[in-house]
Amino acid sequence: MIIRELNESEIPLIAQIEEKCFSNPWSEDSVRSSFLNKANRFYIAEKDGEIIAYIGLSVSVDEGYILNIATLPEHRRQGAANALINYIINMYSDKLRFITLEVRPSNTAAVKLYEGFGFEKVGERKNYYSNPTENAVLLTLFMNKENI
Numbered sequence: 001m002i003i004r005e006l007n008e009s010e011i012p013l014i015a016q017i018e019e020k021c022f023s024n025p026w027s028e029d030s031v032r033s034s035f036l037n038k039a040n041r042f043y044i045a046e047k048d049g050e051i052i053a054y055i056g057l058s059v060s061v062d063e064g065y066i067l068n069i070a071t072l073p074e075h076r077r078q079g080a081a082n083a084l085i086n087y088i089i090n091m092y093s094d095k096l097r098f099i100t101l102e103v104r105p106s107n108t109a110a111v112k113l114y115e116g117f118g119f120e121k122v123g124e125r126k127n128y129y130s131n132p133t134e135n136a137v138l139l140t141l142f143m144n145k146e147n148i
Helices: 008-021 028-036 080-092 108-116
Strands: 002-005 040-047 050-060 063-071 098-103 120-129 134-142
Touching: 002 080, 008 028, 008 040, 008 050, 008 063, 028 040, 040 080, 050 080, 063 080, 080 098, 080 108, 098 108, 098 120, 108 134
Parallel strands: 063 098
Antiparallel strands: 002 040, 040 050, 050 063, 098 134, 120 134
């Protein structure tokens, strides 16, 4: 598996992953707009020449916000999400104070994945998700606790 930056020409593939993974997927235009935002970085997991997963990270000064992470259903539980999260943690460990994200509490596999990396529950956002309506758990990984 190869982890690398997303190329603009691959945005339609990310929109297809969104369609297969989320009840409210980002459109291709939304993915493109986010990709073109200079604060955001997108990385993909590629296996046998196929993009099987991606992660979007927004960086604001010394704070990181995971925008989305998704793995094609037929490639789940094969380490792609793990590899992507590990990649951004290693790449940004000396640049960011923390990385944070929202997740559905019903997505227990994702919650366990993040907790395995040391993400901690720091809050909740009421009715954050729709289709179906659900709160979001706010999870944060503090990169360098002695500087906080």
